[in-house]
Amino acid sequence: MSSPAPFSEVVRDRRAIRSFLGKIVTDDVLHAVLDEAQQAPSNSNTQPWIVHIARGAARDRLSKALLRAEDEERYSLDFPYDGSVYEGAYAQRRQNQARGLLDALGVSRDDETGRRLATRCNLEFFGAPQVALLCVPGFAGPRITADAGMYAQTFLLSLAARGLGGVAQTTIGFYADTVRETLGLPDDHKLLFGMSFGYPDKHWTARTPRTGRATLVESVRFHE
Structure with a gap:
């Protein structure tokens, strides 16, 4: 197993991967x-995350079940999602990201079929042979979900440090009941989102633009 790359390099090079090779990530x-x-930080060291990894036959069953649920519009979110709450610069960044991705896929703004097919790729895990389902206990509120977010960031950076890639997928969180039913998860394992991961398809990354980042002036306020 090769040594991880330096943190400063990893955090700047990491990107959301939406096309993977079929190569399995070995257990080691x-x-x-x-x-x-x-090792991610959490409030009072509670470590309130529960992670389910689906691979092999379980991964395939889950993908098929998710696609059926999407066909039948059987949505079941454990945590609400409303894109309309984003305003101003936040809404613009969201729109820019979506437009850049669709442009890379050759999907026009008015191509509803193409947009739906692009979304369905989430439910096929972008070809990754494994997917992580990030859950929290049933009593979880905003602070606990924030802790789980720190876990996800650490997980994604660790992947990137080893030449792997991953992507956090809100879309999978739209089908919480389907995930629980297919994998036999307890009812009190509340699904935040999924993270497909594996070996990146370098042909895809080469033709897909990177998303920009806000300047420190936009995001940071100093008080002295």
Whole structure:
């Protein structure tokens, strides 16, 4: 197993991967990533995350079940999502990201079929042979979900440090009941989102633009 890259390089080079090779992540590499993700900070060291990894036959069953749920419009979110709450610069960044991705896929703004097919790729895990489902306990509120977000960031950075890639997928969180039913998860494992991960398709990354980042002036306020 090769040594991880320096943090400053990893945090700047990491990107959301939406096309993967079919190569399985071996147990030794996966366990190293999971062990590092487990070091994420959390309020009072409660570590309130529960992670389910689906691979092999379970991964395939889950993808088929998610696609059926999408066909039948059987949505079941454990945590509400409303894109309309984003305003101003936040809304603009969201629109820019979506437009850049669709442009890279050759999908026009008025191509409803193409847009739907692009969304459905989430439910096929972008070809990744494994997917992580990030859950929290049933009593979770905003502070606990924030802790789970720190876990996800650590998990994604650990992947990137090893030449792997991942993508956090809000779309998978739209089908929480389907995930629980298919994988046999307890009712009190509340799904935040999924993270497909594996070996990036470098042909895809080469033709897909990177998203920009706000300047520090836009995001940081100093008080002295």
